[in-house]
Amino acid sequence: MRPNSRMLRPAAALRMATLLIGLAAGPALAQQNPNDLVNDRPSALGTAWALTMSSLSWVGDIAGAAISYVTPPSPGSLAASSKDEDGSELFRLLGLAGYKLKEIDSDVGIIPGVSFKFAIVRELSEADYDYLDEQIELFQIRRPGMVGELQRAIVRTIVAINSAGGMQVSDLKLKVLPLPGASFTVTPNATVLGEEASMIMRAIQRVDRRVRTIPSAEVKAAPATSPPTR
């Protein structure tokens, strides 16, 4: 006996209602009835959605990484990274050698560039050279690897040039990216002052001469300047 078509309508409506409820209820209902294929459909859709979103996120990550690859680290992060054990040891040795960090250059591009510039801030005395030599030796014991050896070679080159007499490394540029390297600006110890520096020097000398000619009694007797009154 064939079922009456009128009797089929409520059944189809029931199925449709069940599908809609399933779409809305999602995986919870599917878990309640795992064997129900109709109820499994919403779960498959959810998984597809999650997969799509994670793929997009992955593509985003890749793109982000690619961008960060061509963008060098910021000077701030470089300065912070210089405080790690290897970096700080090199910075410390350069400090003992009389050099101080002057600039961090950062180039953005397809081939990024990062370099540290150091300038000489003081000449070394004999005792300073001995102390530096000992510290390099201790560093060699602590860090015997190739990176450490390269760092020591940089410091030793500076010491060799500066202690030879006549010339000094006035500026040191340490390149980190794209390829590591060091460049030394070597200048004679006694260089002619530039026009501006020369003017400043003459002004200092003039003030110095004036101060020296003031009798000490006069300085002591001079009344203290009172604060300006309104």
Add this chain to the structure above:
Amino acid sequence: MVIVGSTFLAPYIQSVIENLVTRKVIAPPKTEFAGTGRGVSDFCRTREPYAAPDVVAMSRRMRQAELDLCRDHNGDEVIEIQLGLSALVLVARRDDADFNLSLPDFWRAVVAELPRDVEFVPNRLAAWNAVEEALPPLPIRVLIPAPGLGSRGFFEDRFLEAACRGIFEIKTIFVASERVKQCITLRRDGRIGEIGIPFAKNLREAMIAAPKGTVAVAPLNMAKEMLDVVKVLPFDGVTPTQESIANREYAFVRPLFVYVKRANVKNYNGEGPVRGLRELITELTRERTIGPSGYLVKEGLEPLTTAKRQAVRNAALKLETVER
């Protein structure tokens, strides 16, 4: 054989030579101890035997630049022997208060001028507790080796200049000679006394007569000889002992080296221009010479660790040259 170098090392080298000459192992060599700097300059002048010294005794390690110069003139032919270490310590009278001085505090007590507001003002600190509150309320008085003594240079290099590396106002002076002058010029208001030779005898007498609060700077071996009068003070938080010196925990130490030209050493076939160098090398590295109870240690040398002595001996007896 010609030996040159440090005046500080002269007594040690003379002892070794005397030992060898008395046993008729070597003929008396020519010696000229005019200082480390001059010694190394003479030593590295040329490789020609008899034209330049064969041995140089140094109160520091040969610097890379000096070594390179030596290599240019001598080929790769320099043997490095570390004899041991030398330590300077602070002592006070046995019945005195316990001091625990730090290096910056000690520097502030002895120098002529102190930094203040980026200027230098005369040092008028009168008592130790004015330097640092935790120190005893006793007047500052310090006895140091007189100028010209090897220990004075050591004191200036390792105490005073070391302290100045942490002082901003001094670190910012560019010219080395000006900076060193500012750093090592001592006060002249009667609080610093200088002890000349014979140092040990004069120091003992000075410490017996010294008022409370007097601190003296002395080589550790001399301090050990007068423990009936003085006590050794911890310095910068470390008490100087043979162990703390050997492992360099106590920082006021300097290494003592002897360098020999390898090309001048006679080999076992008797080939080589200068007699006695191999015997000298052997004697310098023997345990009875530089070991903990060796005769140089009795004279004031601080021994290296056992492993380090063994390494020095092995390298020297194989005539291994410096690799730096």
